[in-house]
Amino acid sequence: MPLSFGWDLGGVNLKLAQAQDGRILSVAQIPCPALTEPRKFDRAVEEAQVFVGGRNATHAITMTGELSDVFANRYEGVAYLVALMRQAVGESARFYSLDGFVDAHGAVADWQNVASANWHASAALAATVEDSGLLVDVGTTTTDIIPFKDGRACAVGRNDGDRLTEGELIYRGVVRTPVMAVAGQAPFRGRMQGLAAERFATMADVYRLTGELPDDADPFATADNRSKDLEDSAARLARMLGRDADDAYFVAWQALAHFLARRLLDQVEADARAVIEREALNPKAQIVGAGCGRFLAVALAERLGRPYRDFADLIPCSDTAREMVSRCAPASAVAQLA
Numbered sequence: 468m469p470l471s472f473g474w475d476l477g478g479v480n481l482k483l484a485q486a487q488d489g490r491i492l493s494v495a496q497i498p499c500p501a502l503t504e505p506r507k508f509d510r511a512v513e514e515a516q517v518f519v520g521g522r523n524a525t526h527a528i529t530m531t532g533e534l535s536d537v538f539a540n541r542y543e544g545v546a547y548l549v550a551l552m553r554q555a556v557g558e559s560a561r562f563y564s565l566d567g568f569v570d571a572h573g574a575v576a577d578w579q580n581v582a583s584a585n586w587h588a589s590a591a592l593a594a595t596v597e598d599s600g601l602l603v604d605v606g607t608t609t610t611d612i613i614p615f616k617d618g619r620a621c622a623v624g625r626n627d628g629d630r631l632t633e634g635e636l637i638y639r640g641v642v643r644t645p646v647m648a649v650a651g652q653a654p655f656r657g658r659m660q661g662l663a664a665e666r667f668a669t670m671a672d673v674y675r676l677t678g679e680l681p682d683d684a685d686p687f688a689t690a691d692n693r694s695k696d697l698e699d700s701a702a703r704l705a706r707m708l709g710r711d712a713d714d715a716y717f718v719a720w721q722a723l724a725h726f727l728a729r730r731l732l733d734q735v736e737a738d739a740r741a742v743i744e745r746e747a748l749n750p751k752a753q754i755v756g757a758g759c760g761r762f763l764a765v766a767l768a769e770r771l772g773r774p775y776r777d778f779a780d781l782i783p784c785s786d787t788a789r790e791m792v793s794r795c796a797p798a799s800a801v802a803q804l805a
Contacts, residue, residue: 469487474528479687485802495791530581579625589602591800642759645669
């Protein structure tokens with residue numbers, strides 16, 4: 468029975484999906500070590516080999532890790548990761564390009580279409596199932612807003628820079644994003660006040676206080692290296708206002724968190740509306756949600772009055788894999804597309 472593995476090599480996490488006969492059996496997420504040199508990817512791939520073993524299989528690979536600042540430029544990053552995976556899994560390695568899968572030599576030669584192409588794989592998979600829709604993949608760091616119709620992804624941008632220009636990529640997510648990237652002002656005691664331009668708190672603190680962040684979605688250290696309990700999360704948000712948590716009741720910090728959560732959703736909604744209008748998507752076209760922050764995609768669908776579908780609904784998968792299939796959509800997609 469054909470066995471395939473889908474790899475998504477990120478600068479923060481490595482995601483690995485196992486598929487057999489077109490059905491996703493399991494998905495694993497492996498944090499990359501916090502190192503300042505490329506060996507961090509080697510270590511994550513080495514850990515992933517426990518799941519792969521020595522089995523004969525197809526290995527479909529996509530990446531975003533080439534953007535890591537351990538590389539001088541994106542070409543160097545693609546070349547390093549291609550060589551790493553070729554060494555790890557041999558000539559069975561196939562790399563996802565915006566124009567289809569290529570071998571290791573083709574991936575380096577066509578590096579600009581391989582670099583950070585993981586979003587395209589997810590949308591391409593969705594387009595094989597749904598007539599039209601908007602893929603909204605909200606991760607720890609970024610949010611992808613990708614339209615698809617007529618059997619294909621129809622994004623205008625082909626790289627991160629152009630996608631940021633077109634509103635198809637928002638470099639904000641629900642975990643690692645500093646709060647200062649979402650709002651410059653916030654209400655406190657009936658007045659608007661400025662927020663500190665410091666990484667005192669992240670959006671993980673916000674969504675812990677709103678109760679929306681999955682317990683295992685934040686494997687990273689907090690901004691002050693203290694705990695992830697509600698009290699310490701509130702204290703970090705208070706610091707964003709130049710205050711201490713004791714300066715107000717806990718409900719005030721929860722209210723601040725809800726305000727900041729709405730600001731991020733507002734940004735996602737604005738770009739989603741622009742993309743939907745540009746592509747003239749059918750009013751019944753679904754919002755397909757993916758990522759650990761896809762609760763934002765659910766809220767977006769409600770705001771837009773559109774039906775919602777979870778990414779895991781698009782791919783045959785085991786019940787135990789459903790949650791991680793949606794969280795790790797690109798890895799699941801390339802495993803299926805392979």
